Amino acid sequence: MAFQHTPEGLLVWRFVAGIGIGVEIITVTTFIIELVPGHMRGKAIALNQAIMFTAAPIAALLSSWLVPETYFGLDGWRWIV
Numbered sequence: 001m002a003f004q005h006t007p008e009g010l011l012v013w014r015f016v017a018g019i020g021i022g023v024e025i026i027t028v029t030t031f032i033i034e035l036v037p038g039h040m041r042g043k044a045i046a047l048n049q050a051i052m053f054t055a056a057p058i059a060a061l062l063s064s065w066l067v068p069e070t071y072f073g074l075d076g077w078r079w080i081v
């Protein structure tokens with residue numbers, strides 16, 4: 001997505017990323033349920049959810065720092081993507 005030069009290409013890859021994130025949420029939780037022993041399962045799911053929910057604020061903070069800049073010839077928004 002970061003290397004697209006047209007709005008259409010960006011939209012296509014945003015759609016693909018959205019599907020991937022939706023599948024990831026279901027798949028990781030299912031793997032945790034299947035593979036983690038019962039006495040640790042709740043903690044493992046809670047850790048997974050905590051990591052997923054802290055990713056959005058971290059991305060927002062990185063965006064406020066990187067978006068106005070250009071590094072190695074790439075605009076900051078491309079680094080965030």
